[in-house]
Amino acid sequence: MQEINHRETENVVLVGCQLDNDDLAFERSMDELKSLVETAKGTVVGTMTQKRQKVEPSTYIGRGKVEELQVLIDEKKVDTIVFNDELSPSQIRNVHTRTKITVVDRTQLILDIFAQRARSKEGKLQVELAQLSYLLPRLAGQGLALSRQGGGIGSKGPGETQLETDRRHIRRRMDEIRHQLEAVVGHRQRYRERRKQNEAFQVAIVGYTNAGKSTILNRLAEVVTLEENQLFATLDPTTRQFNLPSGMKVLLSDTVGFIQDLPTTLVAAFRSTLEELQEANMLLHVVDSSNSNYIRHEKTVKQLIRELDAEQIPQLIVYNKSEQKDPDFFPSHEEDSIEISAFDPDDLDSLKHAIEEKLIEQMKEYHVLLKADEGSLLSRCRETTLIKKQDWIEETEHYEVRGYVLPDTALGHELAIRTIVKRK
Incomplete structure (x- = not known):
């Protein structure tokens, strides 16, 4: 198993490739990556960037930069390398092989933060499903990088010790999660329908x-x-x-x-x-x-x-x-x-x-007269429409109500029928 240094926080070096001439946008993107690492409880001890026409297929950054990265790792006692992009499985494997350091890309970092933040059962299931979807194509040759049992960036979540040895287990777990989420989605849909009924x-x-x-x-x-x-x-x-x-x-x-x-x-x-x-x-x-x-x-x-x-x-x-x-x-x-x-x-x-x-802007104006004994309808108007004017008319013992209502609701149809025709 890969050894990691158990400090309170991990020492992280950021790596980014600038593929265009927008220096400001690239700088802001790297700043955001630093914020993401700090949110994941990491400490940024160094940053390495490179301008290229396109990324290096095998290691994302050029060979010379990989050698510079190895020097920086030794100097700063780096635990983790975080790339400001989503890397291919071979890029992660090759950089890890050369540096012997855990390699995390932007996608895995964000997934890691979500795993820390999820509180509800649904949230945890959704994050685990996303992590497994990300990890499944990255299993081959990733034993060292994925078998971390301790804490650390990129290690939150779905039982990494078994990921590289049992693809069928991962797919089976993904099916289980989808089945559980279907039940949650059904509950959420029923809740939404109930809210619609309540207008x-x-x-x-x-x-x-x-x-x-x-x-x-x-x-x-x-x-x-x-x-x-x-x-x-x-x-x-x-x-x-x-x-x-x-x-x-x-x-x-x-x-x-x-x-x-x-x-x-x-x-x-x-x-x-x-x-x-x-x-x-x-x-x-x-x-x-x-x-x-x-x-x-x-x-x-x-x-x-x-x-x-x-x-x-x-x-x-x-x-x-x-x-x-x-x-x-x-x-x-x-x-x-x-x-x-x-x-x-x-x-x-x-x-x-x-x-x-x-x-x-989405509503239709209404103007109705409500009898004194129509208190429940008046209450519905107060709660689910925008009332602009409400007066009690003593002579006829009616409430005169003016306002706006969503036209496609049951109350909207009822008020449309009862709306007083405006006199020219």
């Missing part, structure tokens, strides 16, 4: 990891969920209820943070969770305005929303962290957006009103 308006919070999604959910819904200044602090989806200024009740769902080059195995494994986006009536796309790379983050999230077939859902872009926004920040005016600080009560009120205005 609940659903808002999904999406955004790049560490943009402040959980903080916004906590402040709007006045609840406490995990908030950390780390990548992928929230993995398991959370749904809470909050009231808009009109009194209408809305369901707010937090989702897993996106990231550039999110591993396809993770997208596939988490598809049932990400389907929450497709069922939402509105997306709150949270962007960290304090991050100098906010434009690329925004584009990354929009691309993933398209890949999940959710681009047709109305979006409100929320530029968060306005109290510390980047000096070069300039909001996009192509779509509806708002700048806020999640810690400013006035900003949160403005956000609630912005959600209402965006919601009205």
Whole structure:
């Protein structure tokens, strides 16, 4: 078995290949890789980069750079090499053979963080399925790299000691996980159908990891969920209820943070969770305005929303962290957006009103008279429609109610029938 030095954290060297002339984008990508390593409890002790037209098929970086890497490993007492890309099985094997050091690529690093963060049974199963999908084609010749039994980056999860010897066991385990997830997906689908029957308006919070999604959910819904200044602090989806200024009740769902080059195995494994986006009536796309790379983050999230077939859902872009926004920040005016600080009560009120205005675009105006004994219908109007005016008419003993309702709901059809025809 490969020996590893058991310090409190692992010494990590980062390796990246720049294949274009965009120096700033490459630098930011390497900075993000450093943040990922720190989230995985690693300590970056060195960085090695190389400009190339294309990667070296056998070792990703050139032969000379591999030799430099070996010197750096000895100098810094490196435990793990982390590459800023997804490597082929042969590249991992060849670099490991030459350096005798654990080799982890960007995909495995992200999977490793997800494995640390998963709390629910569903989350753990989804991560394990993604890890096994990633590891299965990388088993051949990977005995040394995969047989680590201790802690360390790239070692969280699915019983590495048996992976290289029993492909059938892995495939059998993957089938078991898919079967278990089917039951969870069925439960989630029934829950979604029940919410639809209750005519609940659903808002999904999406955004790049560490943009402040959980903080916004906590402040709007006045609840406490995990908030950390780390990548992928929230993995398991959370749904809470909050009231808009009109009194209408809305369901707010937090989702897993996106990231550039999110591993396809993770997208596939988490598809049932990400389907929450497709069922939402509105997306709150949270962007960290304090991050100098906010434009690329925004584009990354929009691309993933398209890949999940959710681009047709109305979006409100929320530029968060306005109290510390980047000096070069300039909001996009192509779509509806708002700048806020999640810690400013006035900003949160403005956000609630912005959600209402965006919601009205999907709704139909109604104007009805309700009898005094129609209290249950009035209560439904208060909870599931946007009431703009409500008056008690003493002479006729009726409630006059004006507002907006989602037209494709049972209440929407009922109010449409009863709406007073406007006089010209």
